[in-house]
Amino acid sequence: xxxxxxxxxxxxxxxxxxxxxxxxxxxxxxxxxxxxxxxxxxxxxxxxxxxxxxxxxxxxxxxxxxxxxxxxxxxxxxxxxxxxxxxxxxxxxxxxxxxxxxxxxxxxxxxxxxxxxxxxxxxxxxxxxxxxxxxxxxxxxxxxxxxxxxxxxxxxxxxxxxxxxxxxxxxxxxxxxxxxxxxxxxxxxxxxxxxxxxxxxxxxxxxxxxxxxxxxxxxxxxxxxxxxxxxxxxxxxxxxxxxxxxxxxxxxxxxxxxxx
Amino acid sequence: xxxxxxxxxxxxxxxxxxxxxxxxxxxxxxxxxxxxxxxxxxxxxxxxxxxxxxxxxxxxxxxxxxxxxxxxxxxxxxxxxxxxxxxxxxxxxxxxxxxxxxxxxxxxxxxxxxxxxxxxxxxxxxxxxxxxxxxxxxxxxxxxxxxxxxxxxxxxxxxxxxxxxxxxxxxxxxxxxxxxxxxxxxxxxxxxxxxxxxxxxxxxxxxxxxxxxxxxxxxxxxxxxxxxxxxxxxxxxxxxxxxxxxxxxxxxxxxxxxxxxxxxxxxxxxxxxxxxxxxxxxxxxxxxxxxxxxxxxxxxxxxxxxxx
Numbered sequence: 001x002x003x004x005x006x007x008x009x010x011x012x013x014x015x016x017x018x019x020x021x022x023x024x025x026x027x028x029x030x031x032x033x034x035x036x037x038x039x040x041x042x043x044x045x046x047x048x049x050x051x052x053x054x055x056x057x058x059x060x061x062x063x064x065x066x067x068x069x070x071x072x073x074x075x076x077x078x079x080x081x082x083x084x085x086x087x088x089x090x091x092x093x094x095x096x097x098x099x100x101x102x103x104x105x106x107x108x109x110x111x112x113x114x115x116x117x118x119x120x121x122x123x124x125x126x127x128x129x130x131x132x133x134x135x136x137x138x139x140x141x142x143x144x145x146x147x148x149x150x151x152x153x154x155x156x157x158x159x160x161x162x163x164x165x166x167x168x169x170x171x172x173x174x175x176x177x178x179x180x181x182x183x184x185x186x187x188x189x190x191x192x193x194x195x196x197x198x199x200x201x202x203x204x205x206x207x208x209x210x211x212x213x214x215x216x217x218x219x220x221x222x223x224x225x226x227x228x229x230x231x232x233x234x235x236x237x238x239x240x241x242x243x244x245x246x247x248x249x250x251x252x253x254x255x256x257x258x259x260x
Numbered sequence: 261x262x263x264x265x266x267x268x269x270x271x272x273x274x275x276x277x278x279x280x281x282x283x284x285x286x287x288x289x290x291x292x293x294x295x296x297x298x299x300x301x302x303x304x305x306x307x308x309x310x311x312x313x314x315x316x317x318x319x320x321x322x323x324x325x326x327x328x329x330x331x332x333x334x335x336x337x338x339x340x341x342x343x344x345x346x347x348x349x350x351x352x353x354x355x356x357x358x359x360x361x362x363x364x365x366x367x368x369x370x371x372x373x374x375x376x377x378x379x380x381x382x383x384x385x386x387x388x389x390x391x392x393x394x395x396x397x398x399x400x401x402x403x404x405x406x407x408x409x410x411x412x413x414x415x416x417x418x419x420x421x422x423x424x425x426x427x428x429x430x431x432x433x434x435x436x437x438x439x440x441x442x443x444x445x446x447x448x449x450x451x452x453x454x455x456x457x458x459x460x461x462x463x464x465x466x467x468x469x470x471x472x473x474x475x476x477x478x479x480x481x482x483x484x485x486x487x488x489x490x491x492x493x494x495x496x497x498x499x500x501x502x503x504x505x506x507x508x509x510x511x512x513x514x515x516x517x518x519x520x521x522x523x524x525x526x527x528x529x530x531x532x533x534x535x536x537x538x539x540x541x542x543x544x545x546x547x548x549x550x551x552x553x554x555x556x557x558x559x560x561x562x563x564x565x566x567x568x
Contacts, residue, residue, distance in 0.1 A: 086309035087340045090316055114276040121280050122316060141277065150284040 024048040063088035067095040083115035097123045108133035127157030136238035262493045267298035289521035297324035327369040373403040381406040387414035387423040412454035415506040415562040434461040456560025482557035506562030
């Protein structure tokens with residue numbers, strides 16, 4: 001699973017193993033909240049399709065997950081509630097410091113910013129889910145750490161993803177890294193949509209509506225990487241500061257003129 | 261060596277974000293030893309996690325503590341730290357004479373010394389001219405601690421009144437140390453001087469005995485300049501940096517002002533050189549001493565600065 005795959009394939013998001021058995025030759029993200037069934041999911045999906053990853057929405061912290069050796073070749077993206085104690089994480093590191101495992105934590109919880117930084121600094125691929133409850137100051141600190149850290153560390157999403165796909169001639173959307181980009185992921189499930197609604201399909205270039213309506217988002221410095229994701233916020237000062245700094249930083253790093 | 265303050269007197273605690281920044285800076289500078297200390301470092305709620313985190317980042321970790329640890333932290337430490345090899349983790353326990361401890365403190369320290377004996381060496385700061393080392397020796401033997409004592413000198417702290425020795429009293433303590441070398445020799449316990457102990461106060465006889473006791477390693481450093489040219493760095497919870505606790509009110513810089521550890525050491529080395537330019541050392545005779553900078557740093561820098 002790498003960032004290039006996101007944009008090359010049209011991928012199905014599914015939640016029902018019965019439904020999986022009805023399709024063939026597809027690439028599938030399988031969403032589940034059951035951690036006890038991962039190997040079965042891998043086997044069933046792989047029978048006639050390709051498994052993009054298992055997306056695990058869990059009501060538990062990382063350190064309460066019992067990781068298994070058998071998962072080492074299964075692409076897994078965990079959505080746990082938090083990290084837990086670092087002392088309990090250390091023992092699990094050999095099993096989770098792997099390219100096939102990622103952890104995405106909710107940016108609405110203050111302690112998750114330091115959790116993501118800890119994970120990344122210990123070599124674990126992780127990410128912060130940016131939403132309207134984000135702590136923009138902590139998010140900004142995390143962004144600088146993700147892109148300008150003094151020593152090598154594991155990628156932090158969506159910062160790494162956006163950095164990789166950013167092209168100064170066009171817009172850049174990081175939704176795909178969290179499976180929310182309906183240009184890339186096609187929702188193909190009827191299960192559990194009430195508790196976990198799927199992102200609505202995009203209607204053409206819906207982001208252009210912001211420009212037609214003269215929304216303040218369309219005039220924002222960070223528009224090209226935000227595309228109005230936080231438009232519902234009444235006060236947009238903080239998200240504007242954040243996305244502006246983010247865009248500038250990517251520009252400065254990616255297109256910095258060589259010196260000397 | 262770098263000391264990171266985990267808790268300050270105002271109870272402010274070092275955050276994870278700052279710890280990670282420090283670890284990154286040191287890793288980038290290829291410095292792999294860190295020392296955690298503070299008003300009572302072992303009471304930081306995340307102390308065990310911090311130690312394990314730094315070990316995971318391939319640092320060797322030393323924790324300076326008074327040994328007063330809550331049962332909860334001690335239990336966690338016991339479960340997680342006793343597996344760590346002694347080469348990677350150590351504790352320096354600032355140990356006071358039991359007569360100055362409450363019953364509860366004694367009980368807590370006893371548990372700490374018993375549990376972590378193989379990791380612990382004792383430190384004793386001289387703040388009075390009359391002292392004895394026997395209680396330290398007894399403690400080392402009782403708990404089977406590392407056979408080493410670090411003897412420091414309490415120094416005058418700028419803008420504060422604290423208990424410390426005068427210059428004349430420092431000259432006088434050497435007789436007391438000399439009289440107590442026998443008990444160390446008998447028990448093969450090594451002794452080093454942590455802070456500002458000048459060479460000239462010792463007789464040739466005592467230096468010879470110390471040389472043999474310590475298997476040839478006898479140095480007379482000033483704490484901020486243990487290796488003469490590489491100052492020991494202190495970093496507080498607000499990421500301010502300085503060298504040596506008694507000098508903390510002299511001049512602090514922000515850790516963010518520096519790109520690497522070498523630059524910090526260079527900055528403070530120059531500062532120290534300037535401070536020692538006129539007076540050289542804490543005694544008048546340091547100015548003409550042939551051993552200055554070769555075998556001795558001229559005693560404590562804080563004595564020069566804070567007695568002005």
